[in-house]
Amino acid sequence: MSKRIVVFALMSSFSVFGKQSVTVTAEKIERSYDETTSNVQVIDLEEIEKSQTTNLADLIEKKSGLFVNSNGSYGKSTSLFLRGADSSFTLIVIDGVEYNDKSSVGGGSVLDHIDLSNVEKVEILKGSQSVLYGSDAMAGVINITTKNPKGTKEALGSVSYGSFKNKRASFSARNSGKRVDYSMGLSFQDVEGISSYNEDRVIMAEKDGYNNLTASFKATTSISTKDELSLSIRSVKAESDFDASTADKLDYVGRDAQTISSLFYKYKATKVWEPKLKVSHNKSDRLSNSFSLSRLVSKVNKVELENPFVLSKALTLLNGFEYEKTKASIGTIDNKKNFESVAGYLDAHGKFQKLSLHGGVRWTNESTYSYRVVWKIGASYPVFKKTDLKINASTGFKSPSLYQLYSNFGNTALSPTQSESFDLSITQFILSSKFELTYFNDNYDNIIDFDSVSNRYENISKADIEGFELNYFGESRSFDWKVGTTLLSAINNSTGKEGQYLPRRPRQKYNASLGWNGFEKFNSIVDFSYVGERENSDFDTIVLSSYFLVDLRFSYELGVDDKVLFKVGNLFDRKYEQVYGYGTPGINFNLTWKFNI
Numbered sequence: 001m002s003k004r005i006v007v008f009a010l011m012s013s014f015s016v017f018g019k020q021s022v023t024v025t026a027e028k029i030e031r032s033y034d035e036t037t038s039n040v041q042v043i044d045l046e047e048i049e050k051s052q053t054t055n056l057a058d059l060i061e062k063k064s065g066l067f068v069n070s071n072g073s074y075g076k077s078t079s080l081f082l083r084g085a086d087s088s089f090t091l092i093v094i095d096g097v098e099y100n101d102k103s104s105v106g107g108g109s110v111l112d113h114i115d116l117s118n119v120e121k122v123e124i125l126k127g128s129q130s131v132l133y134g135s136d137a138m139a140g141v142i143n144i145t146t147k148n149p150k151g152t153k154e155a156l157g158s159v160s161y162g163s164f165k166n167k168r169a170s171f172s173a174r175n176s177g178k179r180v181d182y183s184m185g186l187s188f189q190d191v192e193g194i195s196s197y198n199e200d201r202v203i204m205a206e207k208d209g210y211n212n213l214t215a216s217f218k219a220t221t222s223i224s225t226k227d228e229l230s231l232s233i234r235s236v237k238a239e240s241d242f243d244a245s246t247a248d249k250l251d252y253v254g255r256d257a258q259t260i261s262s263l264f265y266k267y268k269a270t271k272v273w274e275p276k277l278k279v280s281h282n283k284s285d286r287l288s289n290s291f292s293l294s295r296l297v298s299k300v301n302k303v304e305l306e307n308p309f310v311l312s313k314a315l316t317l318l319n320g321f322e323y324e325k326t327k328a329s330i331g332t333i334d335n336k337k338n339f340e341s342v343a344g345y346l347d348a349h350g351k352f353q354k355l356s357l358h359g360g361v362r363w364t365n366e367s368t369y370s371y372r373v374v375w376k377i378g379a380s381y382p383v384f385k386k387t388d389l390k391i392n393a394s395t396g397f398k399s400p401s402l403y404q405l406y407s408n409f410g411n412t413a414l415s416p417t418q419s420e421s422f423d424l425s426i427t428q429f430i431l432s433s434k435f436e437l438t439y440f441n442d443n444y445d446n447i448i449d450f451d452s453v454s455n456r457y458e459n460i461s462k463a464d465i466e467g468f469e470l471n472y473f474g475e476s477r478s479f480d481w482k483v484g485t486t487l488l489s490a491i492n493n494s495t496g497k498e499g500q501y502l503p504r505r506p507r508q509k510y511n512a513s514l515g516w517n518g519f520e521k522f523n524s525i526v527d528f529s530y531v532g533e534r535e536n537s538d539f540d541t542i543v544l545s546s547y548f549l550v551d552l553r554f555s556y557e558l559g560v561d562d563k564v565l566f567k568v569g570n571l572f573d574r575k576y577e578q579v580y581g582y583g584t585p586g587i588n589f590n591l592t593w594k595f596n597i
Contacts, residue, residue, distance in 0.1 A: 118185025
């Protein structure tokens, strides 16, 4: 970490920072933002609607500590680097179900097609969360919650049209009945798109289209005064044309389908004990026609028992037991492999006067190795009246994927990747503004990577990542603002690559938005974003140029739950690439009408 980063952070720490009444659910027990010791960012429904974004990647790409790269925009292959960690190290959870694809190379979550229709809240939990979520959560968790069935009765619709023939319609509703409360959502998007291969590199590039159909349903019913049964289902079907990074391709196409579902039973046994039993299913089916036709299918069934004990206002204990079985096709549809995992964990939150403490441990036994133990500890303390200090330390692990184990390049002798994480946050409140500075340090060892010498996957890599995240939020009568900064040092310390910078992680990233509410029904927001230089890959010496973008957002309320929204993206028509060889949209617009049905 360079001296200028440290000096900048120390100077910034003298800035100043009213408390939030935000509920965090990502730690599997509801608690207020002030009570949690973890480093978490919460994006509520109001912010989602104001963002005018329709997919998860666009929503989170401007958040500090997150870097999003897409191979051509509009539903194309997308990578997420949370605090510089590999994309497969971050777990996405939707309504309590892990949204990963066990047949993919890294076995991680697929970010490309997550539509935001009917989504109520997104929580970004940073640092290793392996204690509660096991493998795949070594860098953190993105927890997505759809609308609560017990909310206000509503039926909402939206239609939009934008550049590149981008058409979208959505519908969401929720209702509380005598016996059943439910919420549902349905959205469809069809866009002609841009050329995935950068059209500036070729004459008459083909447009690579995309369509997405997403449906979700959630219902709860009370069987008696002591128990509750919940059902959740979410399904997506998407089709996307794509290109290679070296050429425009006319026949490359991918068809993806994924369905997740869960049945959740909660029983209030006593005043302090409320056990929860959850059964979930995740099926993904991906067909790709590029060099050759390939189809990958995975099915994951999981049973989890959670036992929260609320012993007092000051002490909560959570223990859980999990069993997971995966079946996936690797390489060909006939090459089916099974994978099993059993785990138990204990997690505790305590508050002693002003000091909040958090500690947890997890034991995991998987079919590819004997067992793994990970832990996490954290503390929070108001050092002054409006100054909070949070500190966390944890270990994590990432199991080898089925592809890394059983494909033609697989290695059944692989062991899990290991991590050690640490972060320290200072939060300062003053009047209606909030300042937060976080230092983080993550070390990854035994990383699984492809070895060209042995022509198979090996535990051959390691990385040391550290940096600073700065967030500043504030508001006045007519204005509100958000500022985010990420300063990153992501170093490859593998043998023979010591000191090399990990690809596609910018050393600096700055985001700012300024909102104006000068009129009662009119709102405008201007967004600024800067992404610094970054190396393209481990296999070339290409350095991608930095870029600066400006977006404009406007909204006008016609009535209750009736508004018109207009967005201009890349206002100054900047030319840039997130990944070498792939195109990005120039200046573009989108017009949306949201209405009450």
